[in-house]
Amino acid sequence: MQQEKLKKEIFSKVIEYYKKFHKNKNLTKIPYAGRVYDEKEILNLIDASLEFWLTAGRWTLQFEKKLSDFLKIKHSLFVNSGSSANLLAFMTLTSPLLGKRAIKKGDEVITVAACFPTTISPIIQYGAKPVFVDIEIPQYNIDITKLKKAISKKTKAVFLAHTMGNPFDIKSIKEFCEKYNLWLIEDNCDSLGAMYKLNGKWQYTGTFGDIGTSSFYPAHHITTGEGGAVYTNNDLLYKIALSLRDWGRDCYCLPGRDNTCGHRFDKKYGKLPLGYDHKYVYSHFGYNLKATDLQAAIGCAQIDKLPEFIKKRNENWQYLRENLSDLSDILILPDKEKNLKPAWFGFLMTIKNKKIKRDEMIKYLEKNQIQTRMLFAGNIVRQPCFVNASKQKLYRISGNLENTDFVMNNSFWVGVYPGLKKTQIKKIVNKIKIFCRIGIHGHSK
Numbered sequence: 001m002q003q004e005k006l007k008k009e010i011f012s013k014v015i016e017y018y019k020k021f022h023k024n025k026n027l028t029k030i031p032y033a034g035r036v037y038d039e040k041e042i043l044n045l046i047d048a049s050l051e052f053w054l055t056a057g058r059w060t061l062q063f064e065k066k067l068s069d070f071l072k073i074k075h076s077l078f079v080n081s082g083s084s085a086n087l088l089a090f091m092t093l094t095s096p097l098l099g100k101r102a103i104k105k106g107d108e109v110i111t112v113a114a115c116f117p118t119t120i121s122p123i124i125q126y127g128a129k130p131v132f133v134d135i136e137i138p139q140y141n142i143d144i145t146k147l148k149k150a151i152s153k154k155t156k157a158v159f160l161a162h163t164m165g166n167p168f169d170i171k172s173i174k175e176f177c178e179k180y181n182l183w184l185i186e187d188n189c190d191s192l193g194a195m196y197k198l199n200g201k202w203q204y205t206g207t208f209g210d211i212g213t214s215s216f217y218p219a220h221h222i223t224t225g226e227g228g229a230v231y232t233n234n235d236l237l238y239k240i241a242l243s244l245r246d247w248g249r250d251c252y253c254l255p256g257r258d259n260t261c262g263h264r265f266d267k268k269y270g271k272l273p274l275g276y277d278h279k280y281v282y283s284h285f286g287y288n289l290k291a292t293d294l295q296a297a298i299g300c301a302q303i304d305k306l307p308e309f310i311k312k313r314n315e316n317w318q319y320l321r322e323n324l325s326d327l328s329d330i331l332i333l334p335d336k337e338k339n340l341k342p343a344w345f346g347f348l349m350t351i352k353n354k355k356i357k358r359d360e361m362i363k364y365l366e367k368n369q370i371q372t373r374m375l376f377a378g379n380i381v382r383q384p385c386f387v388n389a390s391k392q393k394l395y396r397i398s399g400n401l402e403n404t405d406f407v408m409n410n411s412f413w414v415g416v417y418p419g420l421k422k423t424q425i426k427k428i429v430n431k432i433k434i435f436c437r438i439g440i441h442g443h444s445k
Ligand SMILES: Cc1ncc(COP(=O)(O)O)c(C=O)c1O
Pocket: 081, 082, 083, 084, 086, 116, 118, 119, 161, 187, 189, 190, 215, 216, 217, 227, 228
């Protein structure tokens, strides 16, 4: 009783603190993204701190369940970042438990070079080979007409992100994967809550492939600070991912539990003595990619807000799309197709008029307190980390990367995150228009 009373007092002080020092913060900058939260996230965090469990515990289980319920998927695993989620998803597909279908060193994985680096890193780190296919503009997703040419005897998987919250052509990719018996990993880090209609049924992105991944870094659709998730409907992939996330262990006891399988001390594993404690049996060369209950507690409050966040993101995107449409002779504006509902991550534009220089436009916007971002790595094979990769034949390009290079040179994006105010979005439109006018007519107003 005394504990509950004290907790209540702490909570009411926290609410007071939130109202005084967090709510209605006025930012001079117009950020490309940011945390959107209220007292609920802070209260959950304080609640989890007072419990002081610290590692993955009841909040983590609750968050995983909430995420699975939202996505309508069987299994979710909370991890410490989106990059860890990609690593875990990819390494899951290398497990010996998958027999012939396991991805081996030297096998190929079809992907795009207009990407975030950690979609690619696990492939290279493991010793498999990314095969880069060009993208389409203005979808900025893989050009599926070029897929077939990319296949080889070594192809084992397709690993793609839904760029900027805009789903790739899931129908074609799925058919391709089924035809050639390939795994499909959906990097859903920038697209949580986007939907796609397949065979007349709407479904969330991240749930079409064998495994999906999320990032909960503050720029994303919901945040836990650092954090990410891996999800799947496949029981075996879940079992492997759980093992790899948790040190490679064979045991699947929930946090703080022992002997869930009822055979903790009576089985034979590998060449270990009979009855070796199952808690210390390792079926994989694993990691520890777990996040903490403190992060999960924030996630539990954030995920309740996700539908509203997506709505806001899409409204902001729509406003920019409508109000910049008269610049379509200068800018290639993003577009969406009928059989999908994006959950926009940002508003990505490509400058097509040679009189307008992308880098000058960005500098102008930044000078006017409007944050801008590139489409991540641009063309990843042109990044310093790839300097020696060509000589070492660490990757393959299928066809050419003409559009990818065009995007690297001419594209940039501004924010649509739910924390933006109408006045800020209006300012983005206004400044882009002014700059385009200066660029075309060569005079300033
Ligand atoms: C498509 C994509 N994948 C993976 C990541 C990595 O996520 P994290 O920053 O949580 O490691 C990001 C990060 O923004 C991303 O945009």
